[in-house]
Amino acid sequence: MTTISIRAAVAAGGLLASAGLAQAQSLDVRVPNLQRTDDPVSVAAGGTVVVNQGLQGVGRLPATTRDFLGDSLGSFSSLAVDLATWRRSGDTYTGTLYTLPDRGYNNPDGGLFSDYAGRLNRFTLSFTPYTGTALPQATTSQRQVTLTPDGGIVLTDAKGQRFSGLDPAAGTTTQFGAVLPSAATGPSAGRISLDAEGLARRLDGSFYVSDEYGPNVYYFNRSGQLQGVLGIPAALQPVTNGQPNFNSVSPPDTGRRNNQGLEALALTPDGRGLVTILQSATLQDSGSSQQQRANTRILYYDISGTPTPAAPSREYVLQLPVYQQNGNGGAPNRTAAQSEMVALNDTQFLVLSRDSNGLGTGNTTPIVYKSVLFVDTAGATNIAGSPYDGTTPISPNGTLRAGLTPVKTTEVVDILNPVQLNRFGMNLTTNPATQTTLPEKIEAMGLVPVLSERAPRDYFLLVGNDNDFLTRQGVINGQPYDAGINNDNILLAYRLTLPTYVDPLSLAVMKETAPTVLQGLGAGAITAASSATRSVQDHLSALRRGANLPAGAGQGAGQGAWGSAGPALWIGGDVVFADQPRNGGLGLDRTIAQGSAGLDLPLTGPWRAGLAVGGGGGSLSRPRGAYQQ
Numbered sequence: 001m002t003t004i005s006i007r008a009a010v011a012a013g014g015l016l017a018s019a020g021l022a023q024a025q026s027l028d029v030r031v032p033n034l035q036r037t038d039d040p041v042s043v044a045a046g047g048t049v050v051v052n053q054g055l056q057g058v059g060r061l062p063a064t065t066r067d068f069l070g071d072s073l074g075s076f077s078s079l080a081v082d083l084a085t086w087r088r089s090g091d092t093y094t095g096t097l098y099t100l101p102d103r104g105y106n107n108p109d110g111g112l113f114s115d116y117a118g119r120l121n122r123f124t125l126s127f128t129p130y131t132g133t134a135l136p137q138a139t140t141s142q143r144q145v146t147l148t149p150d151g152g153i154v155l156t157d158a159k160g161q162r163f164s165g166l167d168p169a170a171g172t173t174t175q176f177g178a179v180l181p182s183a184a185t186g187p188s189a190g191r192i193s194l195d196a197e198g199l200a201r202r203l204d205g206s207f208y209v210s211d212e213y214g215p216n217v218y219y220f221n222r223s224g225q226l227q228g229v230l231g232i233p234a235a236l237q238p239v240t241n242g243q244p245n246f247n248s249v250s251p252p253d254t255g256r257r258n259n260q261g262l263e264a265l266a267l268t269p270d271g272r273g274l275v276t277i278l279q280s281a282t283l284q285d286s287g288s289s290q291q292q293r294a295n296t297r298i299l300y301y302d303i304s305g306t307p308t309p310a311a312p313s314r315e316y317v318l319q320l321p322v323y324q325q326n327g328n329g330g331a332p333n334r335t336a337a338q339s340e341m342v343a344l345n346d347t348q349f350l351v352l353s354r355d356s357n358g359l360g361t362g363n364t365t366p367i368v369y370k371s372v373l374f375v376d377t378a379g380a381t382n383i384a385g386s387p388y389d390g391t392t393p394i395s396p397n398g399t400l401r402a403g404l405t406p407v408k409t410t411e412v413v414d415i416l417n418p419v420q421l422n423r424f425g426m427n428l429t430t431n432p433a434t435q436t437t438l439p440e441k442i443e444a445m446g447l448v449p450v451l452s453e454r455a456p457r458d459y460f461l462l463v464g465n466d467n468d469f470l471t472r473q474g475v476i477n478g479q480p481y482d483a484g485i486n487n488d489n490i491l492l493a494y495r496l497t498l499p500t501y502v503d504p505l506s507l508a509v510m511k512e513t514a515p516t517v518l519q520g521l522g523a524g525a526i527t528a529a530s531s532a533t534r535s536v537q538d539h540l541s542a543l544r545r546g547a548n549l550p551a552g553a554g555q556g557a558g559q560g561a562w563g564s565a566g567p568a569l570w571i572g573g574d575v576v577f578a579d580q581p582r583n584g585g586l587g588l589d590r591t592i593a594q595g596s597a598g599l600d601l602p603l604t605g606p607w608r609a610g611l612a613v614g615g616g617g618g619s620l621s622r623p624r625g626a627y628q629q
Contacts, residue, residue, distance in 0.1 A: 027321035027411070029336070030329050032428075033369045035414035045374035045410040046348050051497035052413050055420040056129040056460070058493070059145025063471035063486040067101075067121050068152040072474040074101030075121050075489055076444035076464030078199035078265065078340060080207070083505035088451040093460075095448065097125040097147065100199040100209065103165030104476050105469035105483065108248055108259065114476045115187050116165030118155035118194045118209070120224070123147040127460070127493055134423045137436050141425025145491050153224040155209070157192050160225070164188030165195065168213060168246045176308075178229040181213040181246030192226075194218075195248065197443075198265025198276060198340070203508050206307070210276050212261030213246045217276055219307050228308030230274075230301060233315070233389035235282060236262075254284045254391065257293070263443070264341035264351065269504040272304040273346055277318060280337040284393040291322040292398025293335040298349075298377065298407065300384075315384035316377050317394055317406040321353055327368040336369045339443040342461075344501040349375045350412070350445065352463070357430065358440035360470055360487040364431035370442050372413035372461070380407040413461065413494060415442065426490075439465040439490055449503045450495065457499050463492040571597040 035041070041052045065073040078100040086095040104116025126146045135141035155163050158175050164183065171184030173192060181193040198210030198217075205222030208230075214237070217230040238245055238252035248258045256262075256278060263279035280286075280293040300314035322332035340352040354370040357363075381404045388394045394401060415438070418428055426436045444464035452458060470487035474480065596614030603609055 027336075027409070028332055029321055029323035029369050030327070030332065031324070031368070032327045032366055033323075033371065033414060033416055034428075035417045036419055037417070038419045038423075041414075043374070043410055043412050045412060046376040046378070046408070046500060048499045049497075050374055050412045050499075053458075053495040053497065054131075055417065055424065056131060056493055056495050057127055057144030058142040058424040058426065059127075059147055059491040060139055060142040061147055061489040061491075063467060063488050064473050065149075065489070066475070067119070068149065069117065069119065069154070070478075071116070071476050072105065072469050072471055073121065073489065074104065074467065074469040075099035076491070077102045077197050077466045079444040079446045079462065079464055080199050080201035081125070081446050081448050081462070082201070083203070083448070083503065086448050086451075086505075091128055093125075093127045093448070093451075095125050096150070097123045097446075098153075098199065098201060098207075099123065099444070099464070100196050101469075102197060102212075102466060103193075103195040105474055105481055106165070108167070111249070113167045114165045116476055118163035118165070118196055120153040120155070120199070120207075122150045122152045124150050129460075129493070129495070130424075132423075135425045137422075137425050137427065137434075139425075139435055139488070141436075142490070144424070145493055147491065155194070155220060155224045155226070157226045161191050163194040164191045166193055167248050168193040170240075170243075170245050170247065172244060172246070175226070176229045178216070178231075179244055180216065180229070193246065195259075195261070197261065197263045197279075200265045200267045200274060202267065202271065203505060208265055208267075208274060210262035210265040212256075212259055212263070212279075213248065215256050215261030215278065217262060217265065217274070217301075230308050231310035231312075232262075233299070233311065233384075235284070235389050235391070236278060236297070251283065255282055257281075257283060260293075260337065262299075263337070263339050266341045266343040266349065267504070268343045268346050269502050269507050270346070271504065271508065272302065273343070274301040274303050275299065275341065275343055275349065276301075277338055277341055277351065279339070280320065280335050281395065281398070282393075284391070285395045285398075287397040289398070290334045291332045293337070294320045294322055294398065295395035295400050295406070296320060296338065297383075297394075298375075300377075311389075312384050314377070314382050315389070316380045316382065317400060317404055318351070318375060319400070319406045319409070321369060321371075323355055323369045325355070325357075325365065325368070327366045336371075339441070340445045341375075342445050342447050344498060347377045348500055349377075350447075350461070351375045351409075352442060352445055354442050356440060358442075359430075359433045359435075359437040360440040360468060360485070361430075362485065364433070366430055367416060367428050367438060370415040370438070371411045372415070372445070372463075374410045374412045376408045376410075378408070379405060381405045413496070415463070415492070435486065435488065439467065439487060441466040441468065447498075447501065447503075449506075455497070457501075458495060458497050459501065459503075461494040461496050463494065465490050567602065568600045569597070571595070 043050050067073045076099045080098045082096040099121045104114030106113045130144045166183050166188045168181035168183050171182050172179050173182035193213050195212040196209050201207040210217045219228045238255035240252045260279040262276045264277040266275050277298050278296045281295045286293040296318050298316045299312040301309045302313045321336040324330045325334045336353045338351050338353045342350040351373045355368045357365045357367045443466040446462045447459045450458040467487040467489050470483040470485050598612035600610040
């Protein structure tokens with residue numbers, strides 16, 4: 001394996017440290033990874049050029065916001081836009097946004113957890129891009145994106161019970177044949193414990209949610225009821241003394257780290273693949289130091305046959321950036337864990353990697369690294385089904401085994417751009433932090449089209465934060481609390497040019513309608529050709545039926561036998577009213593009437609003359625039940 005290590009050996013506030021596409025990469029960040037340009041930034045990645053045209057809007061939800069169940073709002077651990085609702089009117093965009101909170105207000109170090117019901121929050125989103133001069137440093141400057149609460153969906157298991165945010169300790173329950181985390185005693189006994197982190201919404205309204213306790217991936221119908229559980233490799237499952245133990249306080253012997261489960265989740269645009277990423281390396285794949293947690297795993301599930309496969313069909317190693325926590329130029333001592341992803345296609349993804357600094361931490365440590373990476377799995381080693389899915393580590397003590405090629409990574413969006421943040425009244429100041437300081441936990445991403453004929457490959461990347469339910473006026477299940485700080489939810493909107501991405505809704509519509517269009521064109525072409533020759537066909541049919549033929553005409557046509565027949569009128573045609581055979585799973589209703597009539601006059605010899613008139617008409621349509629959102 002060839003590794004390129006880049007060190008940003010410049011003063012704090014210096015230029016970004018990044019690597020181009022060249023073999024495998026390791027990003028080593030020692031000072032704040034800042035980008036101070038306001039111009040578009042082009043990056044070669046995955047055989048194409050991605051252009052970051054910059055931050056074009058910010059929205060803010062106050063920390064005091066309550067959700068549709070009356071609890072303090074904890075979004076965004078993840079988000080998903082209902083693409084069928086996405087509209088552009090002039091310079092303003094609107095749509096429906098679903099957001100995913102995690103497990104409620106908690107403090108694992110202090111043993112504090114909430115019996116918080118899993119849910120999706122729904123909002124009406126409005127966005128008007130802004131590229132003007134810098135706005136004042138104030139919360140009122142972040143109004144380009146507005147979010148209006150519009151209800152939500154409560155998650156329930158196969159028994160109709162709500163999920164719980166309480167730590168399960170060593171307790172378990174079983175549903176769909178899977179052993180799942182569940183507190184053994186207390187108010188949530190028998191209910192599945194859920195620390196939700198990733199959301200992937202299908203076009204039919206059903207959706208997947210990934211979880212840190214398990215780690216697990218759950219599949220829900222559009223009403224929020226559990227339909228199944230995906231199979232997770234044994235290497236990721238937390239095991240203590242040979243038994244599954246899903247608690248989030250005491251680390252297991254092997255498997256996912258506490259609070260470092262399946263953080264990212266995405267559907268490929270064709271809807272055939274579900275991809276998830278472990279937040280950082282498993283215990284067996286890392287050493288004792290935090291900077292040795294970089295070798296994490298990407299799991300790809302083929303859901304074209306079943307929505308809940310028993311195992312991933314592909315699995316790759318993703319090497320995350322490492323950084324110096326204090327940004328003082330020293331050796332890296334942390335891993336920039338990944339928090340979210342978007343699938344551009346079957347092999348390329350956007351992955352959000354970040355530090356743990358910013359508003360919400362309560363300390364003055366500078367913000368060092370928060371970036372969106374372009375990840376390409378082409379050429380990487382597929383370890384699915386190998387001994388690495390068991391007890392064999394891929395990177396003992398944090399060093400990747402020889403012979404394993406990780407995915408390629410390239411930084412395409414540096415969120416730490418003080419110039420662009422300043423335009424929207426935000427900053428990177430942590431000493432002291434203010435309400436307009438960039439939050440710590442940037443954890444959500446989504447893509448929506450710009451809907452411009454001039455820029456068909458342009459999309460808005462929406463990026464949001466998990467505020468950890470931090471508010472001075474909090475309430476969960478009717479119980480008030482004071483977290484000591486107000487940490488608002490922020491939604492950032494970047495404009496990107498992504499040549500290898502296709503809007504999933506556009507792709508679905510093309511796939512659904514293409515068979516009908518092609519069948520319609522084919523039927524139209526056949527009908528046109530048929531109409532052009534219809535009089536000849538009908539005439540011949542009439543002659544063959546004997547309407548005009550004397551005895552022996554069949555044998556003597558070449559000797560002028562037809563010429564002995566007298567004048568005659570003839571008519572022919574047909575009417576088709578039918579449901580065409582299915583093509584590509586689609587029905588097609590066709591109603592066509594066509595025919596011709598004529599006067600037939602004999603001449604001498606084999607020759608005949610006459611007058612013919614033909615015509616036709618009809619309709620072609622799809623029955624109800626076609627593609628619906």
